[in-house]
Amino acid sequence: MEKGDPPVVQRIIDAARVLTGTGRACSPGSVVVDGPSIAWVGDTGDLPANFSDPTIERLVLSDATVLPALIDAHVQLTPRRAVLAANPTACDALVRGGVATVRDFGAPGPAASGPGPRVLSSGTLLTGDRGHGRTHGEIATLDDVEYLIDENHRRGATWISVQVTGSLTDGGECSPYELHFTDDRLTAIVHAAHDRELPVAAHAHGSVGIRQAVEAGVDSIEHCTWLTSGGFELDPGLVRALAARGIPVCPTISHHSRHTGNRLPWRQRQAHLRRMAEAGVPLLPGTNADGHRIAHGRFADALAAWTELGLTPARILESATRQAAQALGVGHLTGTLEVGKHADLIAVRGNPTQCLDVLAAPVLVMTDGHLHDLAALADQSEDARIPVADVRQVSLL
Structure with missing residues (x-):
C-alpha cells in the first residue's frame, strides 16, 4: 500500500x-x-x-x-451489500479526514496489519431470528450465543456487537421499538462476552431496548434514539442510570443528521442529547458511515453538528479523542x-x-x-x- x-x-x-x-x-x-x-x-x-x-x-x-x-466510534467499513458481494473496503477517506481509529460494525472479520486506520472489529453481528441484520449472526439458542461469540473471539474481534431492537433502515420483522431478545437471553450474551473479556456494544433505538441493555450490563449503547410506538420520548430515569454507570452512548450523528426530517427529527434529537450531556452521560462521536448512504471521511462535518448540543469545540474534541479512546478500550494506545x-x-x-x-x-x-x-x-x-x-x-x- x-x-x-x-x-x-x-x-x-x-x-x-x-x-x-x-x-x-x-x-x-x-x-x-x-x-x-x-x-x-x-x-x-x-x-x-x-x-x-x-x-x-x-x-x-x-x-x-x-x-x-480523531476516533470514529461507529463505522461500517463493509456494508452488508458489499460483504455479500465480497467487495473490498475503502479506508483512504478516513485517513484524509484525520481519523486514525474506528470501531467497525460492518466487516465480517478483523483486518490484517498495514498503515491506515486502527480498526476495532466487532466481527459478526448478533441478532434475533426476525430482526435487523439477520443475514449475520442469528441467535435462536444459548448454544448459538456461545458459538458465535467464540467464533468472533477466534477471528480477532475486540468488541461484540448485538442488535437489541429493530433498525430504522432495515425492513426486518422487528420494529425499532421492539426487542430482539428476552432479558435472560441478552444477559447471557453479555455474560458470555465478558467471560472472554470482550466488551459489548448494544444497538438500540427503542427505549425498551435501551433499558434492557442497561440492565444487562452492556458496555456501550449505539443510536439511542428513545423511540417508542408513540414517538420519541426521553426517559429521565434511564438517563440517570446511564450517567451513574458511566455507560457511553454513541448517538451516530453524521453530516446528514440535521436533515433527516420526521424519521429522526433533529430538533427533538438535539434536545434529548443536550439533556444527556448535561446529566453526565458519556457521548461518543460516531458517524455510522458505510461508504454508501453516509460517506467515510466526513467526520469533521459530523462534529460540526455537535456544536448544536451546547458543547464547546474543546469538549467535542475531547470526546472524539481522549474520551473515545478510553471508552473503546484503547486509551493506553492512543487518544x-x-x-x-x-x-x-x-x-x-x-x-x-x-x-x-x-x-x-x-x-x-x-x-x-x-x-x-x-x-x-x-x-x-x-x-x-x-x-x-x-x-x-x-x-x-
Missing part, C-alpha cells in the same frame, strides 16, 4: 501549538516521533538536547495546530499525545478549540508513526476501494 513515506527512526514536528489532549497546550510546541511511538512532547524551547541531532528529520508547521488523531503512546496525530491550520471547521482539511496525518501522503490520497477518487488487508487490527492486550 503506497500511501505515504517509508518509516523513519525519528522525526520532529514543530507547530504553532500542540494540543496534547490531556488539557495541556504547548505554544509553540513540538512532538518527537520515534518509529511508531511518541518519544517526547512539549514546548519547543524545552526540546531535550539529545533530539538536536541534525540528521533527525524536522517538519515545521508554523501556522498549524498538532493534536491527537492523547503522551510519551510511549502510538504516534496517531494530525495537524490543521488554525485552532480547532475555537472552530472545528479547520478539522475538515488536515495538512498532516500520521497513524502509528506513518506519515501519510495526503496529496496522493486526494488523487484517489471518492469511489476508490482499498483491500481490507490495508487496515491494521489492534490488540487490546
Whole structure:
C-alpha cells in the first residue's frame, strides 16, 4: 500500500501549538516521533538536547495546530451489500479526514496489519431470528450465543456487537421499538462476552431496548434514539442510570443528521442529547458511515453538528479523542499525545478549540508513526476501494 513515506527512526514536528489532549497546550510546541511511538512532547524551547541531532528529520508547521488523531466510534467499513458481494473496503477517506481509529460494525472479520486506520472489529453481528441484520449472526439458542461469540473471539474481534431492537433502515420483522431478545437471553450474551473479556456494544433505538441493555450490563449503547410506538420520548430515569454507570452512548450523528426530517427529527434529537450531556452521560462521536448512504471521511462535518448540543469545540474534541479512546478500550494506545503512546496525530491550520471547521482539511496525518501522503490520497477518487488487508487490527492486550 503506497500511501505515504517509508518509516523513519525519528522525526520532529514543530507547530504553532500542540494540543496534547490531556488539557495541556504547548505554544509553540513540538512532538518527537520515534518509529511508531511518541518519544517526547512539549514546548519547543524545552526540546531535550539529545533530539538536536541534525540528521533527525524536522517538519515545521508554523501556522498549524498538532493534536491527537480523531476516533470514529461507529463505522461500517463493509456494508452488508458489499460483504455479500465480497467487495473490498475503502479506508483512504478516513485517513484524509484525520481519523486514525474506528470501531467497525460492518466487516465480517478483523483486518490484517498495514498503515491506515486502527480498526476495532466487532466481527459478526448478533441478532434475533426476525430482526435487523439477520443475514449475520442469528441467535435462536444459548448454544448459538456461545458459538458465535467464540467464533468472533477466534477471528480477532475486540468488541461484540448485538442488535437489541429493530433498525430504522432495515425492513426486518422487528420494529425499532421492539426487542430482539428476552432479558435472560441478552444477559447471557453479555455474560458470555465478558467471560472472554470482550466488551459489548448494544444497538438500540427503542427505549425498551435501551433499558434492557442497561440492565444487562452492556458496555456501550449505539443510536439511542428513545423511540417508542408513540414517538420519541426521553426517559429521565434511564438517563440517570446511564450517567451513574458511566455507560457511553454513541448517538451516530453524521453530516446528514440535521436533515433527516420526521424519521429522526433533529430538533427533538438535539434536545434529548443536550439533556444527556448535561446529566453526565458519556457521548461518543460516531458517524455510522458505510461508504454508501453516509460517506467515510466526513467526520469533521459530523462534529460540526455537535456544536448544536451546547458543547464547546474543546469538549467535542475531547470526546472524539481522549474520551473515545478510553471508552473503546484503547486509551493506553492512543487518544492523547503522551510519551510511549502510538504516534496517531494530525495537524490543521488554525485552532480547532475555537472552530472545528479547520478539522475538515488536515495538512498532516500520521497513524502509528506513518506519515501519510495526503496529496496522493486526494488523487484517489471518492469511489476508490482499498483491500481490507490495508487496515491494521489492534490488540487490546
